[in-house]
Amino acid sequence: MDWNSIGSFLNHGVHHVLAGWDHLLFAAALVLVLNSFWDVFKVIGVFTVAHSITVTWTALRGAPVLPPSIVEPVIAASIVVVAVENLLRRDAELKWHRLAVAFVFGLVHGMGLGGALLENLKDLPSAAVAWAIAAFCVGVEIGHLCVVAPLSGALKIGRDLWQERFRLPALRWGSVLIALGGAWYLAAALGLMPGPGGE
Numbered sequence: 001m002d003w004n005s006i007g008s009f010l011n012h013g014v015h016h017v018l019a020g021w022d023h024l025l026f027a028a029a030l031v032l033v034l035n036s037f038w039d040v041f042k043v044i045g046v047f048t049v050a051h052s053i054t055v056t057w058t059a060l061r062g063a064p065v066l067p068p069s070i071v072e073p074v075i076a077a078s079i080v081v082v083a084v085e086n087l088l089r090r091d092a093e094l095k096w097h098r099l100a101v102a103f104v105f106g107l108v109h110g111m112g113l114g115g116a117l118l119e120n121l122k123d124l125p126s127a128a129v130a131w132a133i134a135a136f137c138v139g140v141e142i143g144h145l146c147v148v149a150p151l152s153g154a155l156k157i158g159r160d161l162w163q164e165r166f167r168l169p170a171l172r173w174g175s176v177l178i179a180l181g182g183a184w185y186l187a188a189a190l191g192l193m194p195g196p197g198g199e
Contacts, residue, residue: 005128006135009120013139014146016116022075022185023109023140024147029082029178030102031152033171035159039094040152044144046099050106051113052137058114059121059133071111072189078105079182086175092167113140 017023030047031040058065082101117136124132158166187193 009132009135010139013136014143017143025079025181032174033086035092047102047106050103051110054107054110055114074108076186076189083175083179
């Protein structure tokens with residue numbers, strides 16, 4: 001597999017994430033409540049491992065693990081669940097159940113990402129599939145970092161400057177906006193209203 005092809009799959013991963021805000025909203029919801037960069041790294045790392053597992057599974061299987069009619073509503077619901085949990089939180093400590101949530105929902109997000117990859121794997125030599133999957137997964141992470149890194153940095157600056165006067169309103173209103181975005185995706189996934197693409 002040549003570098004141009006690897007670059008194409010890398011770009012496909014980046015573009016898929018940045019063009020589809022459902023994955024970004026979920027990642028933002030995961031990190032919005034956290035104060036520590038190390039905690040952000042851990043929770044995004046768990047999310048990455050989880051969705052990489054199901055992206056790989058889907059790609060090697062050559063077919064979706066679950067139908068989009070199940071995967072897309074669960075992805076949308078995951079955004080709402082994590083955002084609402086943020087609103088109920090009383091502290092910024094990373095607990096094991098948040099890591100478990102990131103992993104379980106990450107598996108489902110990976111099914112959605114894997115479905116987007118399948119079309120591009122058609123007619124690809126079997127020897128090149130592993131490279132394509134790896135490049136796509138790296139591209140997905142670059143896409144996530146394009147939002148998570150500046151968001152985490154901006155939140156840290158705000159917390160350092162204004163402490164609780166910034167942290168609590170940012171957490172509350174950020175989570176409300178994320179939950180509303182997730183509810184919109186959920187309604188679209190259930191066919192109750194047009195989706196982001198006007199479908």
